[in-house]
Amino acid sequence: MLAKEIFREFKEHSVSEFFRKNAAMLGYTGKIRSLTTIVHEGVTNGIDAAEEAGILPSILVAIKQIGPEHYRVVIEDNASGIPKKFVPQVFGKMLAGTKLHRNVQNRGQQGIGVSGATMFAQITSGKPTKVLTSVGDGEITQMEIMIDVNKNVGKVIGSKRLKEEWRGTRVEFEVKEVNYQRSRYGPFNYLRMTAIANPHVRITFVEPDGTLTIFERATEKMPKRPRPIPPHPWGIRSDDLLSLAKTSKAHTIANFLATELSRVSKKKMGQIERLSGVDLRKSPREMTWEDAERIVSAFKRMKFMSPPTKGLCPIGAKNIERGMSQILNPEFVYAVTRPPKVYRGGIPFIVEAGIAYGGDAGKQGENSEGLEIIRFANRAPLIFDQGGCVMTSAARDVDWRRYGVNPNVTPVTLFLNIISTHVPYTSAGKQSVADEPEVYEEVRSAIMDVARELRRFLNRKIRRREQMKRAGIFERYLPIIAKRAANLAETDEPDVGPLLEKVTGVDFDPEE
Numbered sequence: 001m002l003a004k005e006i007f008r009e010f011k012e013h014s015v016s017e018f019f020r021k022n023a024a025m026l027g028y029t030g031k032i033r034s035l036t037t038i039v040h041e042g043v044t045n046g047i048d049a050a051e052e053a054g055i056l057p058s059i060l061v062a063i064k065q066i067g068p069e070h071y072r073v074v075i076e077d078n079a080s081g082i083p084k085k086f087v088p089q090v091f092g093k094m095l096a097g098t099k100l101h102r103n104v105q106n107r108g109q110q111g112i113g114v115s116g117a118t119m120f121a122q123i124t125s126g127k128p129t130k131v132l133t134s135v136g137d138g139e140i141t142q143m144e145i146m147i148d149v150n151k152n153v154g155k156v157i158g159s160k161r162l163k164e165e166w167r168g169t170r171v172e173f174e175v176k177e178v179n180y181q182r183s184r185y186g187p188f189n190y191l192r193m194t195a196i197a198n199p200h201v202r203i204t205f206v207e208p209d210g211t212l213t214i215f216e217r218a219t220e221k222m223p224k225r226p227r228p229i230p231p232h233p234w235g236i237r238s239d240d241l242l243s244l245a246k247t248s249k250a251h252t253i254a255n256f257l258a259t260e261l262s263r264v265s266k267k268k269m270g271q272i273e274r275l276s277g278v279d280l281r282k283s284p285r286e287m288t289w290e291d292a293e294r295i296v297s298a299f300k301r302m303k304f305m306s307p308p309t310k311g312l313c314p315i316g317a318k319n320i321e322r323g324m325s326q327i328l329n330p331e332f333v334y335a336v337t338r339p340p341k342v343y344r345g346g347i348p349f350i351v352e353a354g355i356a357y358g359g360d361a362g363k364q365g366e367n368s369e370g371l372e373i374i375r376f377a378n379r380a381p382l383i384f385d386q387g388g389c390v391m392t393s394a395a396r397d398v399d400w401r402r403y404g405v406n407p408n409v410t411p412v413t414l415f416l417n418i419i420s421t422h423v424p425y426t427s428a429g430k431q432s433v434a435d436e437p438e439v440y441e442e443v444r445s446a447i448m449d450v451a452r453e454l455r456r457f458l459n460r461k462i463r464r465r466e467q468m469k470r471a472g473i474f475e476r477y478l479p480i481i482a483k484r485a486a487n488l489a490e491t492d493e494p495d496v497g498p499l500l501e502k503v504t505g506v507d508f509d510p511e512e
């Protein structure tokens, strides 16, 4: 064929057309996983939106079976609601949202999650996604949305207004080619994990068979709000710098760098100018690709303070312990929040770890035992693609037996969470975190912190068990010996309690 003929076929595609064909990239692979992904997209959005509005999140998830491999998924939140004119974009336009461009630690970051769910529902059932939302102004908007994949815009199929007092958002997806199961990869475990990492969230879950589960809040305290952290000069690429420059309101590049990047003070401008050879008095709108490249390469040769971390909000060790206790009822629980660190030179992150032993620890689904690793990023559970995740590899590289844990038997849940303005996910499905060396090291240290505490607890437990065994022997025979001896000596029987205490170290209080 001639080029002329081949290129007759040349066409432009929209982002939604791309994801229609590659839904797997968004986590829609497998019947169980696809269902969990829908729940995940709805729940993360609900919690993000409630927190942003300063509301204690209450989330309802209900899954109903309509036919074979055919379900209705309802996700409802008590958050801010969505203004009517944004509804078609939120649910029907990909790469649109309020979080992509903000450098804030949120569960969502790509503006693709819930529109991906709309897309999946649409390509499997042919049905629109039903949205009910109100910002609390006495009016509820009801809309049915489909995605026009050629244009990547939301199409409104039907719209209604209801006069009623309520605030929040309720989304209903009708999907086929999915299956409900209470396995490790199913929605139940997903919500259980969400509850552990979010002790301030109340989750109500109705399963297809009607089973109602309520994951109660373990605290009424709202987490601190994360704040935007401007990009650090060591973490920025030429392309990011250029696109920031194009929308900047600053009059000079110098001003732009000082206000829109972190840790670039006015004092540094002379050095940037010298190293890059770029005239910083130019308008940032006039920045060229070469300028951006030269500035970024100058940054690499300069010294800066590490990025600010005040905007990052970890869950906190006490809250992780609360969450794990509430859901797992363990015998022992311990958690740490590590100090902030930086990866790729300029992106701040925090690693948290928690460990629980006994109770329901280690039971991630039916018929499972031993060490369970639960992974989170910005508090959202990651349950798929565990093989390729830095948290899994760090946990596997730990020599668990040194900590008294047999990974196949000991009932332990290991909790790992990475907090960052930019979690280095390996794909758009956001299920595993890339193997950045600094992240690996931090995760490893965090695991060792909590594993050491567990070892201490287990050692105490073993010691106590041995004590009790010894005590049992003495307790049985000492009174008999005392009685015989008293008989022989024809004296009163002595009180053996204090003696027992002394030889066994166990407190024999007659009151108990």
Ligand SMILES: Nc1ncnc2c1ncn2[C@@H]1O[C@H](COP(=O)(O)OP(=O)(O)OP(=O)(O)O)[C@@H](O)[C@H]1O
Pocket (backbone or CB within 6 Å): 041, 045, 046, 049, 077, 079, 080, 081, 082, 090, 096, 097, 098, 099, 100, 107, 108, 109, 110, 111, 112, 113, 114, 115, 116, 169
């Ligand atoms: N339940 C909700 N309440 C209020 N606003 C919402 C809700 N769900 C979505 N939004 C808004 O719609 C936008 C798009 O949501 P979407 O899930 O597609 O992307 P995202 O959450 O920004 O990022 P990600 O792709 O990582 O999920 C959000 O950024 C938010 O502004």
Ligand SMILES: [Mg+2]
Pocket (backbone or CB within 6 Å): 041, 044, 045, 107, 108, 109, 111, 112, 113, 114
């Ligand atoms: Mg989202």
